[in-house]
Amino acid sequence: MELLSGGEMIARALEDEGVEYIFGYPGGAVLHIYDALFKDCKVPHVLVRHEQAATHAADGYARATGKPGVVLVTSGPGATNAITGIATAYMDSIPMVVLSGQVQSHLIGEDAFQETDMIGISRPIVKHSFMVKRAEDIPVIMKKAFYIASSGRPGPVVIDIPKDLTRPDEKFEYHYPASVKMRSYAPAQRGHTGQVKKAAKLLLSAKRPVIYAGGGVIQGEGSELLTRLARELNYPVTNTLMGLGAFPATDRQFLGMLGMHGLYEANMAMHHSDVIFAIGARFDDRVTNTVSKFCPGAKIIHVDVDPAAISKTVPADIPIVGPVVAVLEELLTQVGAIRGKEKDLPDQGALERWWTQIDEWRASHGLWTGRRYSESKMIMPQQVIDSLYRVTDGNAYVTSDVGQHQMFAAQYYRFDQPRRWINSGGLGTMGFGLPAALGVQLAFPDMDVACVTGEGSIQMNIQELSTCTQYKTPVKIINLRNNYLGMVKQWQDMQYEGRYAMSTYEDSLPDFVKLMEAYGHVGMEVHELADLDAKMEEAFAMKDKLVFLDIFIDPMEHVYPMHIAPNGSMKDMWLSKNERT
Amino acid sequence: MRRIISMLMENEPGALSRVVGLFSQRGYNIETLNVAPTHDSTLSRLTLTTVGDDKKIEQITKHLNKLIDVVKLVDLTEGAHVERDLMLIKVRAQGALRDEVKRTTDIFRGQIVDVGPNVYTIQLAGTSDKLDSFVAAIGDADILEVVRSGVAGISRGEKVLSL
Numbered sequence: 187m188e189l190l191s192g193g194e195m196i197a198r199a200l201e202d203e204g205v206e207y208i209f210g211y212p213g214g215a216v217l218h219i220y221d222a223l224f225k226d227c228k229v230p231h232v233l234v235r236h237e238q239a240a241t242h243a244a245d246g247y248a249r250a251t252g253k254p255g256v257v258l259v260t261s262g263p264g265a266t267n268a269i270t271g272i273a274t275a276y277m278d279s280i281p282m283v284v285l286s287g288q289v290q291s292h293l294i295g296e297d298a299f300q301e302t303d304m305i306g307i308s309r310p311i312v313k314h315s316f317m318v319k320r321a322e323d324i325p326v327i328m329k330k331a332f333y334i335a336s337s338g339r340p341g342p343v344v345i346d347i348p349k350d351l352t353r354p355d356e357k358f359e360y361h362y363p364a365s366v367k368m369r370s371y372a373p374a375q376r377g378h379t380g381q382v383k384k385a386a387k388l389l390l391s392a393k394r395p396v397i398y399a400g401g402g403v404i405q406g407e408g409s410e411l412l413t414r415l416a417r418e419l420n421y422p423v424t425n426t427l428m429g430l431g432a433f434p435a436t437d438r439q440f441l442g443m444l445g446m447h448g449l450y451e452a453n454m455a456m457h458h459s460d461v462i463f464a465i466g467a468r469f470d471d472r473v474t475n476t477v478s479k480f481c482p483g484a485k486i487i488h489v490d491v492d493p494a495a496i497s498k499t500v501p502a503d504i505p506i507v508g509p510v511v512a513v514l515e516e517l518l519t520q521v522g523a524i525r526g527k528e529k530d531l532p533d534q535g536a537l538e539r540w541w542t543q544i545d546e547w548r549a550s551h552g553l554w555t556g557r558r559y560s561e562s563k564m565i566m567p568q569q570v571i572d573s574l575y576r577v578t579d580g581n582a583y584v585t586s587d588v589g590q591h592q593m594f595a596a597q598y599y600r601f602d603q604p605r606r607w608i609n610s611g612g613l614g615t616m617g618f619g620l621p622a623a624l625g626v627q628l629a630f631p632d633m634d635v636a637c638v639t640g641e642g643s644i645q646m647n648i649q650e651l652s653t654c655t656q657y658k659t660p661v662k663i664i665n666l667r668n669n670y671l672g673m674v675k676q677w678q679d680m681q682y683e684g685r686y687a688m689s690t691y692e693d694s695l696p697d698f699v700k701l702m703e704a705y706g707h708v709g710m711e712v713h714e715l716a717d718l719d720a721k722m723e724e725a726f727a728m729k730d731k732l733v734f735l736d737i738f739i740d741p742m743e744h745v746y747p748m749h750i751a752p753n754g755s756m757k758d759m760w761l762s763k764n765e766r767t
Numbered sequence: 768m769r770r771i772i773s774m775l776m777e778n779e780p781g782a783l784s785r786v787v788g789l790f791s792q793r794g795y796n797i798e799t800l801n802v803a804p805t806h807d808s809t810l811s812r813l814t815l816t817t818v819g820d821d822k823k824i825e826q827i828t829k830h831l832n833k834l835i836d837v838v839k840l841v842d843l844t845e846g847a848h849v850e851r852d853l854m855l856i857k858v859r860a861q862g863a864l865r866d867e868v869k870r871t872t873d874i875f876r877g878q879i880v881d882v883g884p885n886v887y888t889i890q891l892a893g894t895s896d897k898l899d900s901f902v903a904a905i906g907d908a909d910i911l912e913v914v915r916s917g918v919a920g921i922s923r924g925e926k927v928l929s930l
Contacts, residue, residue, distance in 0.1 A: 305781055310792045314835040317781065334835065369930065370777060370838040494829035497822070 190360040192321035193222035193352035196285065199328035200229045202362040205256050207232055207247060207628055209240040213260025214300060215287025218352035220258075229256075232628065232657060235649035237264050239621035241271020242647070245280050246622030249608045250583055251629050252407065254281035254335045261287040261349075262300030266307065270615060272342045273311040277612025278428060279405055281340035283331045284308075288317075290350040304346045313341030321351040322358045329363045338373025339492040340405055374491055377508030377516060385463075385487045385504045386520035390528075392461035393536035394543075395421045398444065401428030401611065402466020402490060404604040408510030409433070412465065415518055420537060422544055424452040426467050427596055428611040435600035436580070441544070442553055445473040446749045447593040450551040450759060450767075453747065455544055456481055457757035465489040466510050469500040470612070479755035489513050551747075551761050553597060560762070564740040565715045567591065567666045571598035574636055574664055577722045582634035583608060583626045587619035587643025590672035591664075593745040595638040617646030620663065624650060627659040634726060636662045641695055642671045651705040654732050662725050663734040665698065668741035676744045680760075698736045707732040769798070770824050771850060771920045773814040774831060774840040775928060778804055782836035786813060789834065795819065795827055799852070799895070799917035810838065810930075816895075816918050839928060847923040853890070853916040854898045855880070859909040860887040868905065875901045886911060 190198060196219050200208065208231045212220045223231055234240045237259045244255025255275075259268045265286040275282045289298040305315050314334050316327045324347075331343040389395065403412050409432045416423045416439055423433040424444040433440055442449030444456055456462065462484045467473070469488075474480045477499050488502035489510060496505040506513055525531055550556045559568045571594050574582070584599055585608040586592040592609055601607045608626060610618040623637040637644075644665060654661060666672070674689040702709030708731050712721045718737070725733040747759040750766065759767050776782045783802060790797050795817060802813040817827060824842065831837050843850070860868050865887075872879055872889050875897065881888035891901055895918060902913065922928070 306784070309781075309785060309788050315781075319780075368835070371835050492833070494826065494833055498826060501822075 187359045187361060189357035191218070191222065191352065191354045191357050192324055192347070193218040193354060194226070195321070195324040195358065195360050196328065196347070196352065197222040197227035197229075198360060199325055199362055200256065201227060203328065203332050205229050206253070207244075207625075208256050208258050209234060209244045209247075209625065210258030211237050211240060211260065211264060213264045213287065215261035215289060215349045216258060216264075216285075216352075218349065218354055219285070219287070219347070221354065222352075231258070232624075232653070234621065234653050236647065237267035238271050238617065239624075239647050239650045239653065241268045241275065241282070241284065242615070242618050242621035243625035243628075244282055245271060245275045245618075246585060246608050246625030247629050248275070248280050248282055249622070250605050250626040252405075252605065254283055254332055254340075255625065257282065257284040259284070259286050260300065261289055261304070262302045264300075265302055265304040269307060269311070272308055272344070274610050274613045274615045274618060275342045276311040276313070278401060278610065279340050280342070281336040282342040283335050284342060284344045286344060286346050288346045288348040291348040292350070294348065304344060308344045311342070312344050315344040315346065318345065318347045318351055321356060324351070325360060325362050326366065329366045330368065333366055334371065339402075339495070374493075374508045375512065377489065377506040377513040379516065381504055381506045382513060382516045383520055385506060386517055386524055388461055388485060388487060388504060389419070389463055389517075390521060390524055390531040392421075393533055394458060394460045394540045395419070395532070396441075396455050396459040396462050397421050397423040397433075398426070398456065398462050398464045398467055399423060399429045399432045400426040400465070400467025403429055403432040403510050404466070406466060406491065406510035408466065408514055409604040411511060411514035411518065415514060415521070418518070418521070419532060421463075422455055422541075424448070424456065426470070426473060426611070427609070429467065430596060430607040431601035431604040432466075434602040436602055443596050444756075445470075446475070447597065447745050447747065448473075449553045449597065450556070450747050450761065451544055451547040451553075453749075453756045453759060454547045457755060458543070459484045462486045464502075465514075468495045468498065471499070474500060475749045475751060475754050475756055475758065479753075481756060560740070560743055562740040562743070565712070565718060565737060567594045567739045567743055568598050569715060569718065570664060570666060570737050570739065571595050571638070573718050573722045574638070575599050577719065577726055578634045578636065582606070582636045583623075583630065585609065585619045585622040585626060585635070585637045587637075587639040587646075588614045588616045589640050589643060590676060590745050591638050591640045591643075591666040593673075594666070616643040619643060620647050620650045620661070621653075623661040624654055624657070624659050627661050628657065634662065636664055638664045638666070640666050640672055641669065641691065651702070651707060651732070655706045658730065659732065660728070660730050661732050663732070665734060665736050667736050667738050669695065670741055672741075673745070675741075679744065698734055702732070702734045707734060709734045709736060712737040768820065768824075769816060769818050769844070771814060771816050771843040771848070771918055772828065772831065772840065773812065773843050773920055773928060775805070775810045775838045775930070776813055777836045777838060778809050778811045779836055782811065783813070785834050785836055786815075786831065789830055790817075793826075793830065795823070799915070801917035801919045814917070814919050838930065841922070841928050843920045843922060846926065848920050849923060850894055850918050850920040851892050852895045852898050852918050853892045854901070855888060855890055855914045856902070856905070856910065857886055857888045857912040858905050859885065859911060861885050864909060868909070871901070871904050875904070877901065
């Protein structure tokens with residue numbers, strides 16, 4: 187058996203785990219590991235400019251590929267800088283393994299240089315964490331970490347490694363286990379058959395059904411089966427912000443996103459439904475509006491691999507704990523069996539009336555047929571997303587930051603495939619978009635990767651432009667430039683009588699075109715609607731260049747629809763600045 | 768409603784902090800907490816009492832079960848069970864009070880485990896209610912120090928919490 191040092195075991199375990207990229211930043215406590223990576227490791231390392239970006243890049247990689255993202259940071263500030271990215275991954279259930287260096291074992295607790303209690307600091311935002319106590323445990327801990335991160339409800343796992351356990355002069359027998367078993371960890375493998383049967387019956391008895399699918403369907407690779415179920419039954423589908431792409435957005439049965447900035451037709455259908463089939467979704471407060479008024483006439487089937495997600499906010503009538511694929515497979519069988527015997531299910535007359543109603547909603551205030559954004563001489567943000575959609579044939583990987591631009595992108599870019607829409611939904615992390623796009627582009631070098639952002643968000647991790655130069659990642663940055671923190675401004679317009687408390691940069695924004703040139707990228711300003719498509723095409727035609735489109739949009743535009751809160755229900759929405767349901 | 772939740776967890780560093788952290792993180796309360804290794808040195812038994820409606824308790828048990836270090840869990844209050852809280856209490860014992868404290872201790876079936884010229888230290892085991900009653904019977908004015916173990920509990924009959 188081969189003898190390896192702690193540092194070498196880490197490098198080898200990453201190879202054995204099939205890791206494609208390590209995103210990281212070296213420092214004192216991880217130098218032995220870095221030396222091992224340098225000397226003999228097939229896994230390329232991506233040097234970011236700030237550890238937060240390492241976690242977001244690994245996160246973007248994980249969301250786009252479905253494989254766990256890997257991060258390597260040093261102790262102290264390296265570890266704490268990674269925290270926001272770990273929390274982002276935790277909130278959206280993204281598989282990630284974070285290796286953090288720690289001071290030498292004998293110094294722990296002595297406030298040593300660059301010491302911080304990483305296990306303690308990260309505890310509320312990890313699925314699990316390991317403190318390595320003996321170097322010989324490294325292979326098993328690595329295996330467990332990858333297993334935990336990517337199974338069940340995925341999430342980030344931290345491994346904290348004291349420097350002395352990675353010393354090059356102490357060698358151990360290396361054996362990477364093929365699998366691990368843990369007596370205290372056994373994620374559900376399938377749903378309860380009786381419950382699935384009940385769900386099939388309820389689903390088929392529906393007169394006004396809605397399928398409400400979230401990010402869990404994407405994470406659990408259930409998009410295909412979900413689409414099959416929906417089409418087989420001709421039921422309408424809405425996706426959460428995290429679930430966009432789980433069902434093809436250009437399909438007639440798709441109602442669009444639901445929730446605070448969900449589409450009118452999606453929120454109306456939810457509110458008036460009699461059966462909601464919720465899968466891989468968690469009834470987040472940005473979806474439900476006031477919980478006590480949530481969908482008063484609906485019976486709820488709730489499928490999730492995490493039992494704690496079920497009945498957390500909205501009680502489920504039929505809870506099913508299990509992975510989406512196994513549950514959907516069984517559900518399809520059950521639905522088929524019932525329909526074999528009772529051929530008139532579901533009630534086609536009722537379903538037809540339901541679709542007529544939905545089409546009326548679409549025609550009155552729907553995003554594509556009823557509603558129009560404000561008229562303006564300036565470029566409207568919605569037009570930018572629409573242009574991006576057309577120029578990329580709806581095929582791009584789109585990352586976003588957080589704010590108005592994120593909502594416009596979610597509403598107007600029609601994602602027909604899972605894993606194409608990459609955004610921080612749960613934590614709402616500004617600064618996510620650019621590093622995430624870097625991770626996606628590395629995973630898919632030949633694909634179009636767009637980062638939809640704003641001047642606020644992009645400046646939160648703008649240093650990664652340098653990383654993009656180093657690794658030649660030709661991301662296209664679509665900056666919806668309104669000179670405000672747009673979503674903050676929108677709330678200040680709506681709730682604070684237009685007092686724009688600290689939500690404008692006045693004249694302090696950099697010249698982004700020059701900034702891009704400084705980094706060796708291309709920057710272009712767009713002021714006229716007439717130029718928009720041409721510039722967009724020009725940008726995407728530059729296959730090997732990072733291009734930053736600084737698109738000056740109407741700063742007064744708001745994101746609508748918007749739930750009326752507090753005390754509103756799903757159907758209570760602002761449809762424009764002066765029009766409400 | 769008061770619940771006694773008891774669990775077996777990996778006897779690993781940091782396991783306890785995950786349990787305690789979960790409670791503060793999600794806004795739940797721990798009223799008492801008791802933890803010690805079992806006959807199997809790889810496992811600790813942790814028992815805690817908390818208060819909440821059914822929905823809250825369901826969330827608490829689900830989240831506890833999700834913790835990787837928690838191996839198995841039971842809500843003892845769902846069935847017949849034995850619960851014990853152990854108290855060591857130091858009280859003033861001078862003059863007439865000396866006999867009075869001794870009598871009260873006997874009534875509660877406690878034991879005086881340390882005697883000083885002016886103080887008694889009494890050991891008392893029982894349900895939390897019983898210990899509360901004893902504390903009330905002695906009265907605040909004469910109590911010098913109270914130490915309680917927190918509730919430990921076990922199911923009645925054949926039912927066991929084991930792997």
